[in-house]
Amino acid sequence: MATVFIPTPLRKFTNNTAKVEAEGNNVSEVVKALTNSYPELKRHLVNADGRIPSFINIFVGDDDIRSLQQEQTPVKENSQISIVPAIAGGKPVSKL
Amino acid sequence: MLRINSALLEEIIANVEHFSDECCGFLFGHDMYGDRTLTKTMVAKNVTQGERHREFEIAPLDYLKAERFAEQNNLALVGIYHSHPNCPAIPSERDRLCAQPYLSYIIVSVMNNKFADIRSWRLNADFQFEEEKINN
Structure with missing residues (x-):
C-alpha cells in the first residue's frame, strides 16, 4: 500500500496521524480509499464533481501530479503521496 | 493562545517591515x-501570479518542505504569517476563503514600511476567523 502524508491542518480527520496507508493503482483510487477510511476528509479532498479540488495539491514523491498524469498518475506499493493544501491570501482591495 | 518570545x-x-x-x-x-x-x-x-502588494501565495513544494522540516525536527507546523502593507492586521475575505483549519494566521500590519500591528487569527468550526491572543 502507498503511504499518504496528511498535512497538519487535516490531521484532526485522521486521528492526528501524519502518515496513513491507502491502497490504489493510481492517485484517484488512493484518494477514494483514503476517504473511505476517513470519511471526514472527503469534504476537503473531493469536490461536487468527484474530483480533487483546485486548492488541494497532490504530490507523488516531489512531483505535483499536475505535471504527471493528474489523478490517473500511477501509484506503486512504495509510493509516498503527500496532500498539500494551497496556502494563499491577501489584504482587502481598499486602502485605509 | 499563541506564545511568541520577543526575539521571534x-x-x-524584520522579515516583513520594509517591503x-x-x-x-x-x-x-x-x-x-x-x-x-x-x-x-x-x-x-x-509566488503569487497576482499583485504582490496585496496578495500572497506559497508554492506547494515549499509548503511540503516546511511540513517535512517540522516532522524531522519534532515540531508542529502551527501557522503561517503574512503582512498587510498599508492595511490593518485583520484578515480579508480572500484570507478567509484561502485559510486552512487548525493553522494560526499571524497578520502583520505595515504602514509606510513601518511595523504597525500584529495579530493572530484561527478559523472556527464555521470557517470564520476568530482572534487568537498573542502573548510574549
Whole structure:
C-alpha cells in the first residue's frame, strides 16, 4: 500500500496521524480509499464533481501530479503521496 | 493562545517591515491542546501570479518542505504569517476563503514600511476567523 502524508491542518480527520496507508493503482483510487477510511476528509479532498479540488495539491514523491498524469498518475506499493493544501491570501482591495 | 518570545516577534517583523509587497512565512512550535508556543519561523517566497502588494501565495513544494522540516525536527507546523502593507492586521475575505483549519494566521500590519500591528487569527468550526491572543 502507498503511504499518504496528511498535512497538519487535516490531521484532526485522521486521528492526528501524519502518515496513513491507502491502497490504489493510481492517485484517484488512493484518494477514494483514503476517504473511505476517513470519511471526514472527503469534504476537503473531493469536490461536487468527484474530483480533487483546485486548492488541494497532490504530490507523488516531489512531483505535483499536475505535471504527471493528474489523478490517473500511477501509484506503486512504495509510493509516498503527500496532500498539500494551497496556502494563499491577501489584504482587502481598499486602502485605509 | 499563541506564545511568541520577543526575539521571534522581532524576527517576524524584520522579515516583513520594509517591503511594500506582501511577505509570508511559516510558524513552527508546539501545540498543547490549542495552546501554542512558537519556537521557529521560516521565510517563504511569495509566488503569487497576482499583485504582490496585496496578495500572497506559497508554492506547494515549499509548503511540503516546511511540513517535512517540522516532522524531522519534532515540531508542529502551527501557522503561517503574512503582512498587510498599508492595511490593518485583520484578515480579508480572500484570507478567509484561502485559510486552512487548525493553522494560526499571524497578520502583520505595515504602514509606510513601518511595523504597525500584529495579530493572530484561527478559523472556527464555521470557517470564520476568530482572534487568537498573542502573548510574549
